[in-house]
Amino acid sequence: MQALILAAGMGKRLGKYTADNTKCMLNINGKTLIERAIESLLDAGVTRLILVVGYKGDNVKKFLLHECKNPRVKEMELVFVDNPIYDKTNNIYSLFLAVDELAKNDTILLESDLIFDPEIIKKIAKNPGKNLVTVAKYKQWMDGTVVKLDDENNIIDFIEKKNFDYRDINNYYKTVNIYKFSKQFINKEFIPFLKAYIKSYGENEYYELVLKIIAHTARSNLKAFDASKFDWYEIDDAQDLDIATCIFSSGKEKLTNFQKRYGGYWRFDNLLDYCYLVNPYYPTTGLLNKINYFSKELITQYPSGQKVNCICASRIFNDVDTDYIAVGNGAAELISVIGNHILTGKMFLPESAFNEYARCFINCKLNRYDLSKNKYEYTLDIFKKAIDDNDIICIVNPDNPTGSFIKKPDIIELLDEAKKKNKTVIFDESFIDFADAKDRYTLIEDKTLSNYPNLIVVKSISKSYGIPGIRLGVLATSNTSIIEKIEDTLPVWNINSYGEYFLQIANLYKQDYASACDKIAAERKRMISQLKSILPQDCVVYDSQANFILVNLGSTNSTELAINLLENNIFIKDLRTKQAFEGKNFIRLAIRTKTDNNKLLSVLKQYFANK
DSSP states (O other), X not given: OEEEEEEOOOOGGGGGGGSSSOGGGOEETTEEHHHHHHHHHHHTTOOEEXXXXXXXHHHHXXXXXXXXXXXXXXXXXXXXXXXXXXXXXXXHHHHHHTHHHHTTSOEEEEETTEEEOTHHHHHHHHOSOSSEEEEEEOOTTOOSOEEEEOTTSBEEEEEOGGGOOGGGGGGOEEEEEEEEEOHHHIIIIIHHHHHHHHHHHOSSSOTHHHHHHHHHSTTOOOEEEEOTTSOEEEOOSHHHHHHHHHHTOOHHHHHHHHHTTOSOGGGSTTOEXXXXXXXXXXXXXXXXXXXXXXXXXXXXXXXOOHHHHHHHHHHHTTTOOGGGEEEESSHHHHHHHIIIIIOOEEEEEETTXXXXXXXXXXXXXXXXXXXXXXXXXXXXXXXXXXXTTOSEEEEESSOTTTOOOOOHHHHHHHHHXXXXXXXXXXXXXXXXXXSOGGGOOOSOSHHHHHHOTTEEEEEEHHHHTTOTTTOOEEEEOSOHHHHHHHHHHSOTTOSOHHHHHHHHHGGGGHHHHHHHHXXXXXXXXXXXXXXXXXXXXXXXXXXXXXXXEEEEOTTSOHHHHHHHHHHTTEEEEEOTTSTTSTTSOEXXXXXXXXXXXXXXXXXXXXXXXXX
């Protein structure tokens, strides 16, 4: 068996990354794509490689024949085929130029812009199927040619982009652009159809269209090899390169790569995100269907301005006075505005608090409190004692990442004391809806806000309502001069139409939301109990009233555990570098669904059993 790699293209969409080299020379985590492909082929017993080059082809030859330090490259017999008109043709012509070599043996055909798990090549090489098309179940990040299969895994159609039908998406498989063809198939079917297609339609086409025709013939025997469980990525642009670098990194480097993304983890198949905090039980299917139905209008129409969005938001929060509320593109936007443009003075802030408060309050002198002095537990006394020496008291309740919680009567006592001494209180209740039902409360209500003009309430709707992709947050205060300054600072359209529509319809699903929060409270209780039974005796699992749990791992290295979990497609928050936890083995675990949580618990149990 031999292999053929098409590497003649210019890779224009990769910009600076292919300015001086072709795509197969992209270096990902210390190794070029062509080296990775050669190693994978050798591991599968393939020792002859036909390489069609064009753009910067001499660089590829020079590298593989003379400059590459990888000793395994020397094990491969290399045959180069040149495409001198690479800039005027597509992959069908590159393949046509190599037909004489292609015809000599059974062949694994693959594209040069792929990075993949080497097991894929091993599996298709050993597979008894003579003619295989490697595919993976279609996911939202994929682009390009897809296929449909029958019940016996035969390829029955290649679907071009122009014919892609989202109504049929559950039946689609994406081609991975790795194929295995028998010598007989190559000579009797593939090459004759390839030549006929070029004669009829020209050289600026794609060989997948030839396979499409073959798949439609009565005697077609193209079978699918399902590689859905393996990692792979096709690199067409800088974003693809960035994602592939994350997927195919390892150890501390992989953890660092994921940590610096700050989201977008839906791009990574099967990854369970236990780092970023959302509501896994909300929004409901009914709510999502309602938004999806109106998606055309929401995308093509301008959203309303701040005043209209404030009216919508007030309906969710006890019909609070619309003059008391501002709506932000996430709570982070509102924190940034009051921190950068409005509040000044000395601010008391627990070290563990949300980083945006420390980052954005540039006109304040921060008085950071080390919560470890109080065993990472909030108490009323901590904040009451800070009132005399500070102008602003900032409290995130429940606290992130400790989950520590102060009940409403104690908060009212704090507000009374602060009001008496004319001190401002910032109360962030972004996670408060996840508290046990008997202790759940909000300060976004007319009576409380009117009674305490020194109170500023911040709430992330993105987190509690499970819609971080929409980005919504509110700020409430009866100090209307602050609201006016916020409105003057914010853009006219800081909220998109999806955010506005969510605010408009959220009340229709009020009971569903309450039920979702109850489910989190129940699952949190179960998780805490399970963690206490699984973790070693020197670990501490802290009680929480949020949708996350703080864990002190004791002698277990938190970063090593985070790396191990990421290798198992579970991404957790390692707190080792966060203020108040530096150098300590603390982690934060989000609460997800019972099914997801059981997977996490199973991996943790196995990890500690093997230590």
